[in-house]
Amino acid sequence: MSDLTPTPRSRVRRLPDRGRYDFGTIASILDAGFLCYVGYVMDGQPYVTPTAYWRNGEHVYWHGSSASRMLRTLETGVDVCMTVAHVDGLVLARSAFHHSINYRSVMLFGRAHKLEDEGAKTKALEDFVEHMLPGRWAELRPVTSQELKATTVLYMPILEGSAKIRTGPPKDDEEDYTWPVWAGILPVQAVLGVPISDERLPETIHAPENLTHLSHLGLHHSR
């Protein structure tokens, strides 16, 4: 996996010391989530669509209905900006100015390609389900050819982009450290609640234990 070379559109300009271009950092931020924001242009107008994504090797993938306007636009090969951000904490400083957010974000640029082959599509969707919910694919009613036709899977190489990370305490002006107000970090985390069984589920089927946390997706135990 090659590290990324900053380009005019991917180089982090504001607070450049927060920028990262190594593949490992970018991949780990991508892998720690499942919701991205896909930006694209139609008739000169920007659109930002939230959608689920997953990574496999040097590509990111997303999918949806073959009728989706977003996917039908992107499969024509227009420029894409895919952004992912995880909020890790609110950073409370002694002055309003130095309040901040601890976060890990990735911005990727490129063009999407459509998976045409039915076998490759099936494999990609299996990757997605297994990434989200390890072990689940084999338990599901198998995917049908009609469902595959109704689903578009796009992928984009991780070639151009950057990560941006803020960690740590507030950075106050030196003369403000004696200001008498609480300062520090309010950690933010996404958690899974207690699984809610579908009303039509037989009472004999219980939620598997492994569904009470999906910490690889940034979804932790609620307790």
Add this chain to the structure above:
Amino acid sequence: MSDLTPTPRSRVRRLPDRGRYDFGTIASILDAGFLCYVGYVMDGQPYVTPTAYWRNGEHVYWHGSSASRMLRTLETGVDVCMTVAHVDGLVLARSAFHHSINYRSVMLFGRAHKLEDEGAKTKALEDFVEHMLPGRWAELRPVTSQELKATTVLYMPILEGSAKIRTGPPKDDEEDYTWPVWAGILPVQAVLGVPISDERLPETIHAPENLTHLSHLGLHHSR
């Protein structure tokens, strides 16, 4: 507050029954979060920048360094798409095809304007701090004229856009309801962890009780 009229770019096309255009729904989704994704076009290329936002009446606001490329582009009045999405749960169906996500999202279109007046900027930043952390503004070291100059505040009227909401259990194909796999909802929630005091904070200053949850922002108690 007027409800929004669907336009060619704001009308929800995929699963239109999930679309909402009433001001109250859009405002409540905006108010339940603090991180948006701002989409814009530079040299034909889409960019999606995550940033904090807040609402006041019929406008959304965001801010940042006056040196920010995003803000300097937007203040020229280019088209903006601002997207906010809250994930409420993972929806596990009996088939891969019907897996889904419960969410509340808003997509707004328009053009941003810059707050020029120093008093109006100060008031907007106070609104922001007070929205995030009620009661905090008055406790902080007051904002300086230099900080105001270094900060750009943009706002955009909530005039064109839509909300999109999915709630409830999986919707499986009728013949799949007997498939022997767990199905239901894994609720997702953002929680605040225990506040981490800044290392340079005097031991006499404790985190206020009201910082252990900010449920109006969608940040709940961890217990």
